Amino acid sequence: KGKTVLITGASKGIGAATARTLAGMGAHVVLAARSAEALAKLAQETGGRAFPCDVSDFAQVRALIEATGPIDTLINNAGLIDPIARLADSDPGAWGRVVDVNVKGVYHALRAVLPGMIERGSGTIINISSGAATSALEGWSHYCATKAAVLSLTRVADKEMRSAGVRVIGLSPGTVATDMQRKIAASGINPVSQLGWEAHIPPEWVGQAIAVLLGPKGDAYCGTDFSLKTEEGRAA
Ligand code: NJP
Incomplete structure (x- = not known):
């Protein structure tokens, strides 16, 4: 309550749901993503502030922090999975773009x-990783590799920052009903859930899990790879 929380990838999905949850609990949310119109709408709804920004460009991220003032909490959530393609068919430019957003953006x-x-x-700081960090999922080489990098970055950051009073937590949200899962299903390559859309975790639940991690008893659950699981017990 009363904290300023920066959420990247806040224009939809897990980021938008988290913004609604945390704003509802009294946080001042700062919303970052590229889609200015969606951010402006959400800012109006949550009483937050919208900062259109591409996280793959450090100058834009630094300008955002200079404009917002002190940030108490960062939800490092912006991420990409598309285009989904097996390595032999992958496009080097598009592959690198996923690294730019998922690793450099974080x-x-x-x-x-x-x-x-x-x-x-x-x-x-909560970095959104994925069970893909420790899985070998065909067609998702960029995603698996970049989410493993997020996990690794989280562990080093936590070790470096603890003594300075800064907690760095990794969260793997499971299979969540967002556009990312729609893209995975549409690709036809390695859709995670065989149980259908209703088995996916609603993004609002991830927002609530984040609220628990940030709350007074959050330390009991925190770690550099805290995971939510789907009904299938298979992480995404
Ligand atoms: O994805 P989606 P989710 N600069 O596609 C933003 C992880 N995860 O909510 O820029 C700034 O609905 C994009 O905004 P825009 C996943 O890897 C998911 O499911 O306007 N922002 C949008 O707000 C990711 O790290 C599942 O297009 C950029 C957001 O990112 C996080 O959860 C499972 C950007 C993506 O919204 C949120 O994913 C799991 C850029 N350059 C981990 N590029 C799952 N859904 O099942 C994209 O384990 N964004």
Whole structure:
């Protein structure tokens, strides 16, 4: 309550649901993504502030932090999975773009908020990783590799920052009913859930899990690879 929370990838899916949950609990949400119109709508709904931004560009992320002022909590959520393709058919440019968003984007937001958090001696960062970080999923090489990098980055950041009063938590949300899963299903390659759309986790539940991790008893659950599982017990 009363904390300023920056959420990347807030224009839809898990990021938007998390913004609604946290704003409903009294947080001041700062919403970042590329889709300006969706962000403006959500800002109106949540009483938050919208900052259109491409997280793969450090200059844009740094400008955002300069404009917002102190950030107490960062939800490093922006991510991409498409285009889904087996390695032999993959396009090097598109593959690299996933690295730019999923790895560099997470690093950029961390890098931009950490000096302020260290100076104030407090802060919490949740990096959204995935069960894909520790799985070999055909057609998802860029996604598996980049989410493994997020897990690794989270572990190092947590180790470096704990003594400065900054917690860095990794969260793997399971199979969540968002556009990302729609794209996976449409690709026809390796759709995660055989049980259908209704078995996917609603994005609102991920928002609630994030609220628990940020809450007073959050430390009991925190770690650098905290996972939510689908009904199938198979992480996404
Ligand atoms: O995905 P989706 P989710 N700069 O596609 C934004 C992870 N995850 O909510 O820029 C800034 O609905 C994009 O905004 P826009 C997943 O890997 C998911 O499911 O306007 N923002 C949108 O707001 C990801 O890290 C599942 O297009 C950029 C958001 O990212 C996170 O959860 C399972 C951007 C994507 O919304 C949210 O995914 C799992 C950029 N360059 C992990 N590029 C799952 N859904 O099952 C994209 O384990 N965005």
